[in-house]
Amino acid sequence: MRSLAHALSLSSALLLTGVAQAQTPGSPELEACKATGLIALQERSPSVKDIILDEDSLIVSNANTTVGDTPVRTIVMGEVYLERKGTGKSKHFLCLIGEKGKVLLTFFTAQ
Numbered sequence: 001m002r003s004l005a006h007a008l009s010l011s012s013a014l015l016l017t018g019v020a021q022a023q024t025p026g027s028p029e030l031e032a033c034k035a036t037g038l039i040a041l042q043e044r045s046p047s048v049k050d051i052i053l054d055e056d057s058l059i060v061s062n063a064n065t066t067v068g069d070t071p072v073r074t075i076v077m078g079e080v081y082l083e084r085k086g087t088g089k090s091k092h093f094l095c096l097i098g099e100k101g102k103v104l105l106t107f108f109t110a111q
């Protein structure tokens with residue numbers, strides 16, 4: 001839990017000082033976060049069919065930092081919708097990506 005809190009505060013600080021860039025649909029970073037997040041959500045809730053990224057809200061920031069001893073290279077934050085039988089309210093989304101595009105963390109929270 002301490003690592004998650006550190007990662008969340010780190011990502012907020014990086015967004016204030018880092019370089020935010022727009023990503024096009026289908027970019028490797030967004031696809032990796034979406035796929036990993038969907039797998040994690042389906043393990044807890046099989047009714048989740050898909051994750052819909054709100055491309056207007058997404059922020060992708062390059063990073064050159066670590067969480068503990070683990071390098072973090074990209075941070076993705078924004079809003080997502082979970083598709084079940086219908087699509088409900090948006091959720092906040094955070095994804096940390098390490099070296100070689102490996103997803104380190106996907107985190108969802110209700111607004």
